[in-house]
Amino acid sequence: MLKKTIKFILKKIGYEIRKINLKKYPYDIDKEHIKLYEEIEYATATTLERVDALLNAIDYLEQNKIEGDFVECGVWKGGSCMAMAKKLLKNQSNKRNIWLFDTFEGMTDPDENDIEVETGIKGKELLVNAARNSEKYNMWAYAPLNEVKNNMIKTGYPIDNIKYIIGKVEDTLKAGDIPEKVSLLRLDTDWYESTKIELEILFPRLVKGGVLIIDDYGHFEGARKAVDEYFSQLSDNYFMHRIDYSARIIIKN
Numbered sequence: 328m329l330k331k332t333i334k335f336i337l338k339k340i341g342y343e344i345r346k347i348n349l350k351k352y353p354y355d356i357d358k359e360h361i362k363l364y365e366e367i368e369y370a371t372a373t374t375l376e377r378v379d380a381l382l383n384a385i386d387y388l389e390q391n392k393i394e395g396d397f398v399e400c401g402v403w404k405g406g407s408c409m410a411m412a413k414k415l416l417k418n419q420s421n422k423r424n425i426w427l428f429d430t431f432e433g434m435t436d437p438d439e440n441d442i443e444v445e446t447g448i449k450g451k452e453l454l455v456n457a458a459r460n461s462e463k464y465n466m467w468a469y470a471p472l473n474e475v476k477n478n479m480i481k482t483g484y485p486i487d488n489i490k491y492i493i494g495k496v497e498d499t500l501k502a503g504d505i506p507e508k509v510s511l512l513r514l515d516t517d518w519y520e521s522t523k524i525e526l527e528i529l530f531p532r533l534v535k536g537g538v539l540i541i542d543d544y545g546h547f548e549g550a551r552k553a554v555d556e557y558f559s560q561l562s563d564n565y566f567m568h569r570i571d572y573s574a575r576i577i578i579k580n
Contacts, residue, residue: 360375367409376574377540395423395534398426398428399411399425401514402515403515404475408479413484426490429475429493434518438450438549444546468517510536511537514540514541517547538578540575545571
């Protein structure tokens with residue numbers, strides 16, 4: 328009764344009481360994508376916008392019957408790969424391999440190129456000031472293999488179609504345990520050297536019409552430098568589109 332009275336009085340003088348939505352999402356994002364994001368949010372450090380772009384990319388690949396495996400370099404707890412798996416299953420698709428490249432021991436050493444764009448702080452300083460644990464995300468991006476595997480199992484995607492490649496990405500890619508054809512390539516290792524090697528080895532395997540997502544183009548100078556250098560020496564010109572302040576997306580010509 329008191330609540331109704333207060334609301335009535337406030338309305339008379341031009342005010343109203345509304346419940347504040349502390350987690351208001353952009354109205355133009357698919358509600359199913361928001362639901363899926365909330366399901367995997369605990370296992371990812373990326374934004375809703377980046378997950379939405381990833382899910383839209385999968386729809387595009389499926390609708391256009393573009394063949395090839397899905398690859399992520401730098402997976403932390405596996406959230407983005409969980410999103411891939413869940414989206415594929417929702418589309419009645421479970422034949423593609425999903426490749427997870429990571430040390431599963433945390434970040435590798437940065438070099439002099441690796442600087443946070445906004446703050447100017449060097450990558451080495453960021454690691455020194457962070458705790459190496461998996462309780463919540465920090466710069467170490469540490470999550471043990473068994474935790475990532477358990478997260479992927481929860482998706483229900485066929486276990487035989489999930490590939491875990493353990494070690495420094497620069498080393499494991501050079502060792503050659505990689506897919507022949509890639510249709511979705513997501514790079515999230517932050518640093519210059521790893522991003523450079525990932526592009527050199529994996530982008531040529533990205534099929535025509537395939538999707539490249541670079542997570543840290545706007546966040547770390549090293550990642551941006553590696554991307555700009557790689558694409559500047561190609562004969563083809565590519566349109567790189569902004570997802571949010573950090574992530575970028577390219578469709579291969």
